[in-house]
Amino acid sequence: MAQREARQSPLYFDLTTSWSKDISIFRASLGAAVEQARDEGDRRGEALTAVLLAEVSEILRDANNAALAQRAVICITA
Numbered sequence: 760m761a762q763r764e765a766r767q768s769p770l771y772f773d774l775t776t777s778w779s780k781d782i783s784i785f786r787a788s789l790g791a792a793v794e795q796a797r798d799e800g801d802r803r804g805e806a807l808t809a810v811l812l813a814e815v816s817e818i819l820r821d822a823n824n825a826a827l828a829q830r831a832v833i834c835i836t837a
Contacts, residue, residue: 786815 789812796804 782819786812786819789815 789808792808793805793812796802796808
């Protein structure tokens, strides 16, 4: 009975390989986990996943800024 009432995730297969897409999906899944914990009233789970989401966002922002800075150096020296 509980299994019938539980939300069933759709089954899918992603046959492509893309590092940037994998990162985007990972970040989106953290955002979804924050929302799910919030909806379920799980304050601890919400706080933990929110911290992970913030850390991943910071890492991605820093990596993007480093790439932009490197690109600027390449453009200036070219």
